[in-house]
Amino acid sequence: MLDDDQLMIAIQSGDSAAFDELVDRYERSLIGFFFHNLRDIQLAEDLTQETLLKVYHQAWDYLPLGSFKGWLFRIARNLMIDDIRKRSHDALIKAVKGSLPGEDDPLTRLVGRVAPPDAAIDGAELSGIIGELLGEIPEDQRLTFVLHHHSELPLAEVARIMEVTEPTTKSRLRLAREKLQEKLRVRGLAPSECET
Secondary structure: OOOHHHHHHHHHOOOHHHHHHHHHHHHHHHHHHHHHHHOOHHHHHHHHHHHHHHHHHOHHHOOOOOOHHHHHHHHHHHHHHHHHHHHOOOOOOOOOOOOOOOOOOHHHHHHHHHOOOOOOOOHHHHHHHHHHHHOOOOHHHHHHHHHHHHOOOOHHHHHHHHOOOHHHHHHHHHHHHHHHHHHHHHOOOOOOHHHO
């Protein structure tokens, strides 16, 4: 199996099958990234297509240095920011109800870490609540959280995508976690301070 850089070199040579392989590899992850930030599955799918088309059309610009995933998510982040600016500044706050299909959603996996074991709520429901709560935290913290937890990027790569230092990225991630924990605590879905 070819790695991402080898696929990009093949795409630069005109190999459409290599592009199909990249689509298969990253489409779901991109949809999840957009959905967890915008809470609109149709928009997430549209922006995913736009991102993948941009990757195809800008393949010649890619240097195979082992950082394809970071390059891909920088494109995705920039497209999302452009779309938000076009629609309005409060577009991220208006969440569209719904859920992203799939049991391997990283937010569902994260549930076990934030919910008390005796919580009377299932993982999918709590994942939906966490998704809603993400819309209530500042954009820079939300993007950092989603890139790290949902897209499973290392902090150094998240820092490059967000164009900030790694300590700033760590701080934003910590703040996002603390705010989510507090919001879950208020809803009775996380241990209170005296129980931790």
